[in-house]
Amino acid sequence: MAQSILTTARFASLAVIDPATGGPGISRIAFAIDEKGCPLTLISSLAAHHAALRANPDAAVMVGEPGAKGDPLTHPRLMVNVRAQFVERGTTGHPALRAQYLSQQPKAALYIDFADFDLVLLVPQSAVLNGGFGRAWRMTAQDLGA
DSSP states (O other), X not given: OHHHHHHHOSEEEEEEEOTTTSSEEEEEEEOEEOTTXXXXXXXXXXXXXXXXXXXXXXXXXXXXXXXXXXXXXXXXXXXXXXXXXEEOTTSXXXXXXXXXXXXXXXXXXXXXXXXXXXXXXXXXXXXXXXXXXXXXXXXXXXXXXX
């Protein structure tokens, strides 16, 4: 169930710690999965969560959307504790990650090469899978295949 949620998601909520205040912040991000199953996003340095992840790479990602019918809390969702790894342009892995991201987020081709955008791997550390009412599990990075 966790793998299905991760592999079908095209956006997620990213929770960070604001370096200016020390308080929490949250943002909606475009979302992809690399070939190893690791979450991947593209973030502009103009975005507050870019600075937050540079200052403190520990964050959380919430993935999963309620269905068209029924109580939203009965639909599966996954909260993943992650550690952000910025993928610098010109490094060996960057071209493959760029291609992988664009295969899942094709509209990003308009801006992926702008100087202010960085690819960021969101490396899972642990997770909580909520499969609906009364169905919740704590998971390790290994459980997620990371």
